[in-house]
Amino acid sequence: MADDKRSLLWHGTALFLIGLLTGLAEQHFTNVRMGLAAHLEGVMNGTFVLAVGAIWNEVWLSPRTKAVAYWTLLVGTYGNWIVTTLAAVLGTAALSPITAVGHEAEPWKEAVITAGFAFIGLAIIAAVVLLMFGLRSTAKPQ
Template sequence: MDYRRRLLFHGMALFLIGLLTGLAEQHFTNVRMALTAHLEGVMNGTFLLAVGAIWSEVRLASGPRAFAYWALLCGTYGNWAVTTLAAVLGTGALSPVTAAGRGAAPWQETLVTAGFISIGLAIIAASVLLLWGLRGKAAPVGPNA
């Protein structure tokens, strides 16, 4: 699988999703959280583009490399999706400033909280693997490499 090219594709796709979310902001239960969802889509899309740009420099075995790739996708798309869900439901347990007075049901708060925790762990794991894969010297480049 060409991870680099796929990361670039998903980066642009998520960036576009973020832009489209911005166009629909006024139609969400929690407009401030919808603005956050818009920004999450745009910023996470940009993050995937940046990771795609450096992917050839990441030195990991095939297993950790695949895990990092999937953790990045789950974390970035998940971040946009859970934030959008929070905007739809009007939850505020993890963001009382953006959801003051919304009063979502407890199960909705729990669902969004679990979502944010799981995507946070995925992004942290992917970031640690990327950092690990970028340590040390770069691979030699040139005709004798």
């Protein structure tokens, strides 16, 4: 359990650093606004993973459910940065009308990014629901 907490703290810090580095490169993306979004996703998701790491011992779930929450959280947060960065590289407008003004990529690229955002959105929602379930007042320590 302590290893998972330290791992989440490490991953949160790593994702935060990835976000900072993305910010240094945002001017080189096909869609600069989406590059800014990728920078923010890295920083914000890294901060979120750090926060979850800080409360990890208070999340009371069965070992299996807690493992699902752990991996869903990491897939969702890293995936969010990856898909947003890929959208910036490809210059897509998928699901991001504000950051994609003046951009539209080939249909297959738009489809890949749309599917990526849909999958990642579901993963993060699942992780948060599991975390909330493990933090409810009636949860029992496992």
